[in-house]
Amino acid sequence: METLLDILSELHPDVDFSKEQNLVERGILGSFDIVMLVTRIEEEFDTVIPARLITPDTFRSAEALYSVIQSLEDND
Amino acid sequence: MKTILEYLDRQAEQRPDKAAFCDVQEQFTFSEIKKITDIVGSVLLRHGAAREPVAVLLPRSAKMLAALLGVMRAGCIYVPLDLEMGELRLSSVFRQVEPRFLISDREGIKAADTFGFSGEALEIDLVLSEEPEREKIRAAEEKVLDTDAAYIVFTSGSTGAPKGVIGKHSAMLDYAEQLTAVLKVQESDVFGMQAPLYVDACLKELLSVLKCGASLWIVPRQLFSSPVPLVTFLKEHEVTTVCWVVPALMLISALHTFDEIIPDTLKTVAFGSEVFPGKQLKLWMDHVPARYINLYGPTECTGMSCWYEVPATFSQEDSIPIGRPFDNTEILLIDESGALAEEGEICIRGTAVCHGYWKDPVRTEAAFVQNPLQSAYPERIYRTGDRGRWNSRGELEFLGRIDNQIKHMGHRIELGELEAAAMKIDGVTAACAAFDPQRKRLALAYTGNLTKEDLTAGLRTIIPDWMLPSKTIRLEKMPLTANGKTDRRQVFALCFQKTK
Numbered sequence: 121m122e123t124l125l126d127i128l129s130e131l132h133p134d135v136d137f138s139k140e141q142n143l144v145e146r147g148i149l150g151s152f153d154i155v156m157l158v159t160r161i162e163e164e165f166d167t168v169i170p171a172r173l174i175t176p177d178t179f180r181s182a183e184a185l186y187s188v189i190q191s192l193e194d195n196d
Numbered sequence: 197m198k199t200i201l202e203y204l205d206r207q208a209e210q211r212p213d214k215a216a217f218c219d220v221q222e223q224f225t226f227s228e229i230k231k232i233t234d235i236v237g238s239v240l241l242r243h244g245a246a247r248e249p250v251a252v253l254l255p256r257s258a259k260m261l262a263a264l265l266g267v268m269r270a271g272c273i274y275v276p277l278d279l280e281m282g283e284l285r286l287s288s289v290f291r292q293v294e295p296r297f298l299i300s301d302r303e304g305i306k307a308a309d310t311f312g313f314s315g316e317a318l319e320i321d322l323v324l325s326e327e328p329e330r331e332k333i334r335a336a337e338e339k340v341l342d343t344d345a346a347y348i349v350f351t352s353g354s355t356g357a358p359k360g361v362i363g364k365h366s367a368m369l370d371y372a373e374q375l376t377a378v379l380k381v382q383e384s385d386v387f388g389m390q391a392p393l394y395v396d397a398c399l400k401e402l403l404s405v406l407k408c409g410a411s412l413w414i415v416p417r418q419l420f421s422s423p424v425p426l427v428t429f430l431k432e433h434e435v436t437t438v439c440w441v442v443p444a445l446m447l448i449s450a451l452h453t454f455d456e457i458i459p460d461t462l463k464t465v466a467f468g469s470e471v472f473p474g475k476q477l478k479l480w481m482d483h484v485p486a487r488y489i490n491l492y493g494p495t496e497c498t499g500m501s502c503w504y505e506v507p508a509t510f511s512q513e514d515s516i517p518i519g520r521p522f523d524n525t526e527i528l529l530i531d532e533s534g535a536l537a538e539e540g541e542i543c544i545r546g547t548a549v550c551h552g553y554w555k556d557p558v559r560t561e562a563a564f565v566q567n568p569l570q571s572a573y574p575e576r577i578y579r580t581g582d583r584g585r586w587n588s589r590g591e592l593e594f595l596g597r598i599d600n601q602i603k604h605m606g607h608r609i610e611l612g613e614l615e616a617a618a619m620k621i622d623g624v625t626a627a628c629a630a631f632d633p634q635r636k637r638l639a640l641a642y643t644g645n646l647t648k649e650d651l652t653a654g655l656r657t658i659i660p661d662w663m664l665p666s667k668t669i670r671l672e673k674m675p676l677t678a679n680g681k682t683d684r685r686q687v688f689a690l691c692f693q694k695t696k
Contacts, residue, residue, distance in 0.1 A: 133667045134652050144421045147661040151420045152443040152605055152636060155450045171453040175422045 121186050127160050128182055137182040144176040154179070161185075167192045198342045199365045200372060201268055203406040204230055211383075211409050217258035218433075219414040226409070229262045234328035236266020240297060241332045243316060245272050247339075249348055249554075251295040251313070253277040253286075253304040254320060256393050258414060261402060263299055263320060264347070264393070271336040272297075273345045273362075276394045279307060281350075284617055284658035287311045288357050289350055292555060299323065342366040348554050349396050351495045352609050354600065356616025360554030363396070367498040370547040372403035374522035378489065378503045379404065379437060379464055386461075387412040388435035390420070390444050396495045397606070400439045400466075410437075420444055423453040430459045439466040439491070441606025442476075449476045454483040462486045468493075468500065469606045471594075474512035481510060492518035492594065495608070496563065496578045497548040501525050502592055517591040518584070524548075527592055528577065529584055534568040539585035541598060543567075545577040600684075602631040604638055605662040614663055618642055621654035626674040629665065630688040639691035640665040643674050667691060 128137040135148055143149045149157065158169055169192065178188050204226065207216070212227035224232070240250060250267045252274055254260040260276070267274035275293055277286060290308070296315040298308055305317040342365045350358040375381075381404045389412050391397035401412040413433045419426040427448060430438070438445075445467055448459070462484055468491035481488060488510075493501035504519025521527045525546040531537035545567060552560030567575045583595040600611040611629040618627035623646035630639045642651060648668045655664055675686040 131666065134648050144418075149421070150443075150605060150662065151447040153666075154421055155443065155446050156636075158451055168452060171451045171456050172424045174424070174451050176418065179421070 121182075123164055124161070124186050124189065125182060127157065127164060131157055131160075141181050142176075143179045143181065149179055161189060165189055165193065197369060198340055199268060199337075199346070200368050200403060200406055201233065201265065201337070203372070204233065204265060207406065207409045214409065214411065216405050216409075216411050217261050217414075218411065219256075219258045220416055222258050224258050224262060229265065231328065232259075232262040232324065233266040233269040234330065234333060235324055235326055236263055236299065237269025237333050237336070238329040239318060239323045239326050240267065240270035240272060241336055242329070243297065243318070245270055245297050246336075247271055247273075247344070248297075249273040249275050249293050249295050251275045251277055251290070251293065251298045251300075251308075253279070253298060253300040253308060255301070256280075256414060256417070259320065260393055261398075267299070268346060269333055269337070271340045271344075274347045275360075276347070276349065276398075278392055278394045279304065280392065280660055281394060282658055282660045282663070283311065284620065285350065285358050285660070289360070292357070292360055293348065340365070342369065345551060349394065349495060351395075352601070352607075352613045353559070354610040354612035356613050356619075358613065359556060359559055361396070361495045362551040362554055363498055364551055367548045367550065368399070368403065370524055371399065371498045371500075371522075372407040374524060375400060375500060376404050376407050378522065379439075379466060380487075381408040381410055381437070383409040385410040385436045385463075386434055388430050388433070388438045389414045390438065390440045391606075395607075396499050397439070397441075397469075399499045404437075420447060423448045423451050424457055427453055427457045427459045431457070431461055434461045435459070436461055437464040437466070438462065439468075442467055442470040442472045443605055445472070445480065446476050449479040449483075454479065458483055460484065464489065466491050470603050472516060474510075474514060474516075477506065477516070478510065478512040481506070481508070490516050490518060492592075493548075494544070494578065494580050494582075496550050496580075497525070497544045497546070498550060499548075501544050501548060502527065504591065515593065517587060517593045519591050521546075521592075522548075527584070528567075528569070529586065530568060530579075536569065539595070540583065542580045542582045542584040542592070542594075543577045544580065545575065549576060549578045602633070602638070604631070604636065607660075607662050609638070609663055614638075614640060614659070614665065617655060617659045617663075618651065620658065621646070621651060624651065626682070628674060628682045628684065628687045630684065630691045632688075632692050635692075637667060637692070638663075638665045639667040639669065641669045641671050641674070641687045641691055643671050 207226040208230035215223045264274040290311045298317045348360040353359040387401040389401045466489040488506040490504040491500040502518045528543040529540040531540040567577045614629045615627045624644040627642045675683040677683045
């Protein structure tokens with residue numbers, strides 16, 4: 121989880137991702153952010169996030185995103 | 197032919213029942229659109245509007261597109277607006293234009309009050325319940341010249357106030373002619389529209405549909421964070437053509453969407469405004485057999501001015517030129533001495549060059565200048581502020597900006613506008629913005645007694661989301677150069693130095 125929070129705060133140092141909710145709806149993450157974020161997560165966690173999982177729901181919060189990453193790791 | 201409404205009238209006659217402007221709520225046929233323009237035009241004339249700007253503040257929708265054309269029908273100048281533009285910019289627009297009329301919905305009419313609008317507000321649904329008066333419209337249309345202003349769209353300005361670019365009818369007709377030839381638009385084409393309606397980018401779809409009898413679907417904004425539903429939308433509506441900003445296309449290619457779903461109805465993929473990373477473009481080309489076209493052009497020359505069709509042999513290391521000018525447009529590269537050069541400032545001449553900036557002779561004079569190669573008669577060309585060079589194949593290559601303007605998320609942003617917005621927030625004493633083009637990060641350094649959170653919260657209420665810096669840093673003192681100006685280089689280093 122810490123690695124993910126690091127990646128997120130590198131992207132937007134001003135946002136407290138441990139608290140923020142609805143990152144996409146609230147306009148915190150735009151389409152370019154999502155591209156950057158997913159690419160970084162895939163590098164860092166050595167995983168692939170399938171496109172169908174890229175929805176505002178996945179980016180609801182840092183925790184929600186982390187649980188998606190974990191579920192992918194479990195499947196490996 | 198004087199205005200693009202003549203295209204609409206022709207389509208309404210030849211294919212009245214074809215759906216032309218569509219969004220997920222409503223779809224309008226050519227004859228319905230014509231009727232809306234007749235009604236909107238009649239109501240405006242009845243209220244006494246004459247050859248003047250009319251603000252249209254509506255959610256991004258098919259209805260809004262029709263309303264814009266309705267303003268033209270009255271021989272007036274449409275000013276497209278969206279609440280998404282943010283309070284600061286909207287207030288500036290109302291202050292600069294001082295429109296006597298606003299077409300909007302309830303929410304917009306309420307909001308316009310706070311932007312300083314004091315004219316007559318016409319609620320769109322009430323307007324549309326009225327009857328058209330064809331005689332009135334015919335009389336107004338007869339008075340329109342093709343050199344008249346057709347619209348004003350606002351673009352970022354370096355001193356903080358956005359600039360109102362005045363487009364003219366003849367340039368719209370010219371653009372429609374050249375663009376549809378480059379994109380090879382046919383009646384059977386369906387455009388998937390990504391652009392907001394308050395920028396010139398939406399003209400690509402609007403003009404193509406009117407000129408060629410094609411159709412457009414407005415892609416809901418929220419789909420640009422979900423690649424699979426986005427591609428599903430394109431397939432469902434059999435979209436053949438997209439003219440999108442690069443980040444929107446990358447959302448699909450960079451996130452393995454092609455492993456699950458292919459937008460196989462696409463025949464033409466046009467992109468522009470930012471550099472398309474070679475690897476991403478190649479992914480698109482490998483998975484979606486279509487024509488790939490790089491477009492380049494400033495708002496001040498109506499839309500796009502240059503095009504380059506990416507060859508099928510493209511490999512990801514190749515650079516992507518901006519190519520050659522549209523027919524009836526000339527590109528001049530002018531060096532500091534004012535002479536033609538192989539490398540220099542990209543200047544544009546032709547019918548496409550706009551009238552200038554609304555009520556702003558100073559900034560108009562600075563950017564719309566006498567052609568230095570023409571001393572026999574007045575001829576205005578537009579200085580883009582972009583640097584370019586001709587490559588060995590005679591294609592134009594883009595080399596970057598001369599000033600502090602940046603391109604971010606497909607939007608033009610003057611760093612000065614962001615800085616001026618920050619200075620409006622209580623407690624900020626100095627502000628300087630910086631942009632890292634490699635990582636596409638926009639940052640803002642400031643001095644003052646408020647926290648970064650308060651600054652961001654303050655900015656969020658006055659500027660659009662795409663203009664928000666992703667990083668802010670608070671400084672004790674703004675670094676200055678020897679002659680007392682803000683030291684932008686040092687601010688850049690402070691903003692983007694590695695913190696780890």
